[in-house]
Amino acid sequence: MARIPLLGRLKRREYVAIFLGSLFVVLETLISFIIAFLPKPVIRWFYDRSRSLFHYIAGPPLPKSEESRLVDHIRRARDFEELCTIFGYVFEDHVVLTKDGYLLTLHRLCQKKGEQRMPGTSTGKPVVYLHHGLLMNSEVWVCLTSAERNIPFVLVELGYDVWLGNNRGNKYSKKSIYHDPHSTKFWDYSIDNFAWNDIPDSIEYVLDVTKEPSLSYIGFSQGTAQAFAALSIHPPLNQRVNVFIALAPAMSPAGLAAPIIDGLMKASPTLLFLMFGRRAILSSAPSWQNILYPPIFASTINLSLKWLFNWDSHNISRAQRLAAYTHLYSYASVKSIVHWFQIMRTGKFQMYDDDVQHVMLARTTARPSGVSSYLPARFPTRNIASPVVLLYGDSDSLVDIEQMLRELPSHTIAKRLHGYEHLDVIWGKNVHQDVIPHVIEALKKYCVLPERVAEEVKLVNGYNSYHYEDTSGYSTPGMVANSD
Numbered sequence: 001m002a003r004i005p006l007l008g009r010l011k012r013r014e015y016v017a018i019f020l021g022s023l024f025v026v027l028e029t030l031i032s033f034i035i036a037f038l039p040k041p042v043i044r045w046f047y048d049r050s051r052s053l054f055h056y057i058a059g060p061p062l063p064k065s066e067e068s069r070l071v072d073h074i075r076r077a078r079d080f081e082e083l084c085t086i087f088g089y090v091f092e093d094h095v096v097l098t099k100d101g102y103l104l105t106l107h108r109l110c111q112k113k114g115e116q117r118m119p120g121t122s123t124g125k126p127v128v129y130l131h132h133g134l135l136m137n138s139e140v141w142v143c144l145t146s147a148e149r150n151i152p153f154v155l156v157e158l159g160y161d162v163w164l165g166n167n168r169g170n171k172y173s174k175k176s177i178y179h180d181p182h183s184t185k186f187w188d189y190s191i192d193n194f195a196w197n198d199i200p201d202s203i204e205y206v207l208d209v210t211k212e213p214s215l216s217y218i219g220f221s222q223g224t225a226q227a228f229a230a231l232s233i234h235p236p237l238n239q240r241v242n243v244f245i246a247l248a249p250a251m252s253p254a255g256l257a258a259p260i261i262d263g264l265m266k267a268s269p270t271l272l273f274l275m276f277g278r279r280a281i282l283s284s285a286p287s288w289q290n291i292l293y294p295p296i297f298a299s300t301i302n303l304s305l306k307w308l309f310n311w312d313s314h315n316i317s318r319a320q321r322l323a324a325y326t327h328l329y330s331y332a333s334v335k336s337i338v339h340w341f342q343i344m345r346t347g348k349f350q351m352y353d354d355d356v357q358h359v360m361l362a363r364t365t366a367r368p369s370g371v372s373s374y375l376p377a378r379f380p381t382r383n384i385a386s387p388v389v390l391l392y393g394d395s396d397s398l399v400d401i402e403q404m405l406r407e408l409p410s411h412t413i414a415k416r417l418h419g420y421e422h423l424d425v426i427w428g429k430n431v432h433q434d435v436i437p438h439v440i441e442a443l444k445k446y447c448v449l450p451e452r453v454a455e456e457v458k459l460v461n462g463y464n465s466y467h468y469e470d471t472s473g474y475s476t477p478g479m480v481a482n483s484d
Contacts, residue, residue: 067145067319068319070086070145070323071145071319071322071323073086074086074143074144074145074323074324074327075294075322075323075326076326077143077327079139079171080107080138080139080142080164080172083139083142083143083327084109084142087142087147087150087153088113089109089111089113089153089156090111091107091108091109092107092108092110092119092120093105093106093107093108094106094107094108094120094163094205094209096201096202096205097177097201098168098197098198098201099197099201100178100193100197101176101177101178101179102168102173102175102176102197102198103173103175103176103177104165104166104167104168104172104173104198104201104202105138105166105172105173106163106164106165106166106202106205106206107138107163107164107166107172108161108162108163108164109152109153109156109162109163109164110123110125110156110161110162111156112156112157112159113157120209121209122209122210122211122212123161123210125159125160125161126159126160126161126212126215126216126443126447127160127161127162127163127206127207127210127212127214127215127216128155128160128161128162128163128215128216128217128218128443129163129164129165129202129203129206129215129216129217129218130151130152130162130163130164130165130218130219130220130223131164131165131199131217131218131219131220131223131226131227132164132165132166132167132220132221132222132223133220133221133222133223133248133250134221134222134332134336134337134340135281135282135328135329135330135331135332136170136220136221136222136328136329136330137166137167137170137171137172137327137330138164138165138166138172139171139327139330140220140324140327140328140426141164141220141426142164143323143324143327144320144323144324144427145317145319145320145323146432148432149427149428149429149431149432149436151218151426151431151435151436151439152164154432154436154440155440158440160443161210161212163206163215165198165199165202165223167194167198167226167332168189168193168194168198169181169186169187169189169280169331169332169333170330170331170332171330171331174331182279184277184278184279186279187278187279187280187333187334187335188278188333188335189333189335189336190333190335190336190338190339190352191222191225191226191229191336191339191340191351191352192229192339192351192352194226194229194230195226195229195230195232195233195379196230196233198226199226199227199229199230199237200230200234200237203215203217203237203240203241204240207240213240214239214240214241214242214447215240215241215242216241216242216243216244216245216442216443216446216447217241217243217244217245217386218245218247218439219244219245219246219247219249220247220248220425220426221247221248221249221250221398221422222250224246224247224248224249224250224251225249225250225251225349227241227244227246228246228249228251228349228379228381228384228408229349229379229381231244231381231384231385231386232379232380232381232382232383232384233379233380235383235385238384238385238386239385241386242386242387242446242447243386243387243388243389243442243443243445243446243447244384244386244387244388244389245389245391245439245442245443246388246389246390246391246392247391247425247426247435247439248391248392248393248396248398248399248422248423248425248426249390249391249392249399249404250398250399251349251381251403251404251407252343252344252347252348252349252400252403252404252407253340253343253344253397253398253399253400254344254397254398254400255344256308256309257306257307257308257309257310257397258307258308261308262344265341265344265345266341266344266345267345269338269341269342269345270338272334272337272338272341273334273335273338276334277334278333278334278335279333279334280331280332280333280334281332281333281334281337282329283331294322294326295322297325297326298318298321298322298325301321301325301328302321305423309397309398309421309422310397311397311421311422311423312421313421313423313424315419315420315421315424315428315429315430316423316424316427316428316429317429320427320429324427335352338352339352342376347403348378349378349379349381349407350376350377350378350379351376351377351378351379352376353376355374355376381407381408381409382407382408382409383409384408384409385409387411387413387442387445387446388408388409388411388412388413389412389413389414389415389438389442390404390412390413390414390415391415391417391425391435391438391439392414392415392416392417392420392425393416393417393419393420393421393422393424393425394416394417394418394419394420395419395420395421396420396421396422396425397421397422398422399422401414401416415438417434417435420434
C-alpha cells in the first residue's frame with residue numbers, strides 16, 4: 001500500500017503527538033465555537049461557579065483594597081487606550097502599511113500628563129521605540145500596577161517621544177490589503193517577515209513622522225530577536241537606530257523545560273502544522289478568560305510557565321500577575337512558532353527553513369558525518385553596527401548569554417540581572433530599581449537626551465538613580481547598583 005510521503009517517515013511517538021495534538025485542536029475549536037455563541041448569562045454562570053470553587057478552596061474573599069481595585073481596572077481594560085487612561089495618559093494611534101501589504105498599528109505616547117500638543121506632528125523630543133515579544137502585543141508594556149515600574153510612562157515623563165509597535169497578525173494588526181485574516185496566506189509568516197518588513201517599515205514610519213534622524217530601540221524577548229535579525233540584514237537601518245536595548249534577549253534558546261515537548265518539537269518542528277494547521281496558534285486563549293475566575297486563570301498560566309520554561313515567577317507579585325495575565329496573549333502564526341523550534345533544533349539563529357523534505361530525508365537516509373546538501377541562511381548578527389545593550393536574567397531558561405555573545409559584535413554590552421526570569425524583566429516588582437535605571441543610563445550614553453533626563457539621571461556613589469513623579473504628586477526614587 002502506498003504511503004503518504006511525510007507520514008510514512010514518522011516515528012511512533014510522533015503519531016501519538018499528532019493524534020493528541022489534533023484532539024486538542026478539535027476540542028479547542030469546539031470550545032471556542034461554543035463559547036462564542038453562549039449567551040452572557042451562561043458565561044456568567046460558568047464564571048460564578050469557578051469563583052465559588054476558588055473561594056471554597058482558598059477561603060472567602062477579602063475586602064477590596066485600593067490595590068485590588070486598581071488590579072481589577074487593569075485586568076478588565078479592553079485595550080491599550082483604557083490601560084493608558086487608568087494612569088492619565090493620552091496616546092495616538094498610527095497605522096503602517098508594510099511593503100508586503102500588512103497594516104500594523106503603532107501606539108504613540110508623547111505627552112506628559114497635562115501637556116497639550118498637536119497630534120501627529122514632530123515634538124522635537126528624542127524618540128524611543130518599544131517592541132513586544134512572541135504571542136504578545138503592545139499592551140504588555142502598560143499593564144503594570146504602578147506607573148514607576150512602567151517603562152513607557154517613565155520615559156514619556158522624562159521627555160521622550162515613545163512609540164510602541166505591533167507584529168502582523170496580533171490584536172492590533174490583523175489586517176492585510178492582500179489577504180483575508182481567515183485565510184492561510186495571511187498567517188504565512190515567520191521571524192523573517194518581521195525582520196524584512198515589520199521592524200524596518202515601522203522604524204521608517206516613526207522617523208518620518210517625528211522628523212528625527214534616528215531612534216532608540218527597546219525590545220523584549222522576540223522583540224529583540226526581530227531587531228537582531230533586522231539590523232543584521234539591513235545595514236542602513238543601523239544608522240537609524242542609535243542604541244538597541246535588549247530586555248530578556250532571545251536569539252537561540254536552548255529549548256523547553258518539558259522534555260517530551262522539547263524533544264518532539266526539535267526532532268520535527270513542522271509537526272506543529274499537522275497539529276495546529278497553518279493559521280493562528282491557540283486562538284481560544286481569550287475565550288478562557290471570560291469563563292474562568294481570574295485567580296484560577298492566573299494559576300493556570302503560572303502552571304503552564306512552570307511546565308514549559310521552569311519559571312517560578314516569584315519576582316512578579318500576585319497582584320501584577322492577576323492584572324497582566326489577561327493582557328499576555330495575542331495572536332501569532334503557527335509558522336512563527338515552527339521557526340523558533342527550527343532555531344532551537346539547530347542551535348543557530350537562522351532564517352526559516354522552507355525545505356521540509358530535506359529535513360525528513362536527513363532523518364531517514366544515511367549520510368557521511370558533517371555532510372549536508374542544504375543549509376538555511378543564518379542572520380549575520382556580527383555585522384550589527386548599532387550599539388547593543390543586553391539586560392538578561394541569570395535565571396532565564398531562554399537566554400544562553402555565552403552563545404549569544406559569540407554571535408554578536410564585540411561592542412555588545414551585557415548586564416546581568418540577578419535572580420531574574422524572563423517576564424520579570426518587564427513585570428518584576430523591582431524593575432524600577434533593577435531594570436529602568438539601566439535603560440535610562442543606556443539612553444543617556446548613546447543618544448541625545450531631553451534636558452530633564454540630563455538633570456535627573458546622575459551617577460551617585462556607584463548607583464544609577466532616577467526619579468519618577470506624576471501630576472498627583474506621587475513619586476518614588478529607584479536605584480540599582482552597577483552590574484557586573
